[in-house]
Amino acid sequence: MEEQIPKAEKAQLAAAATPQYSDETMKMLVQLMLGEQAEKIQAKQEAKARHLLTKEETRKMVAKFTADRAAAQARCNHTSEDNRFTLIRGQVHNDGMHHPICVRCLKEFPPRRPLGEEIETAVSS
Numbered sequence: 598m599e600e601q602i603p604k605a606e607k608a609q610l611a612a613a614a615t616p617q618y619s620d621e622t623m624k625m626l627v628q629l630m631l632g633e634q635a636e637k638i639q640a641k642q643e644a645k646a647r648h649l650l651t652k653e654e655t656r657k658m659v660a661k662f663t664a665d666r667a668a669a670q671a672r673c674n675h676t677s678e679d680n681r682f683t684l685i686r687g688q689v690h691n692d693g694m695h696h697p698i699c700v701r702c703l704k705e706f707p708p709r710r711p712l713g714e715e716i717e718t719a720v721s722s
Contacts, residue, residue, distance in 0.1 A: 666703070669702045670699075670703075673699060673701055673702035675699045675704070684700045685698070685706065686698060686699075686700050689711050690708075694709060697709070
């Protein structure tokens with residue numbers, strides 16, 4: 598049979614087993630724990646702010662690049678400087694269509710059926 602230990606004795610044994618800290622020590626421990634948590638929270642907030650800033654900068658760069666490219670394509674007449682020949686080149690893809698592109702402004706034109714000379718110079722797969 599188990600020994601019956603009175604409640605008062607159990608409380609006394611439990612109190613003796615747990616370390617006793619002064620109020621000042623407990624305050625210091627709580628402040629230390631809160632300080633570490635605050636540092637972690639602050640680090641997470643700073644990382645999130647940096648991430649959002651980077652995303653916004655990337656959006657701005659992409660928008661500027663897109664606008665610059667559209668302006669360059671609008672200015673381009675797709676011919677050489679002396680207007681002797683066109684700068685539109687392309688290749689026949691495996692879909693059987695010729696995909697033209699301007700080599701100066703990189704404007705892509707809609708695919709079309711290739712002409713005779715475009716078929717002859719195409720690389721076969």
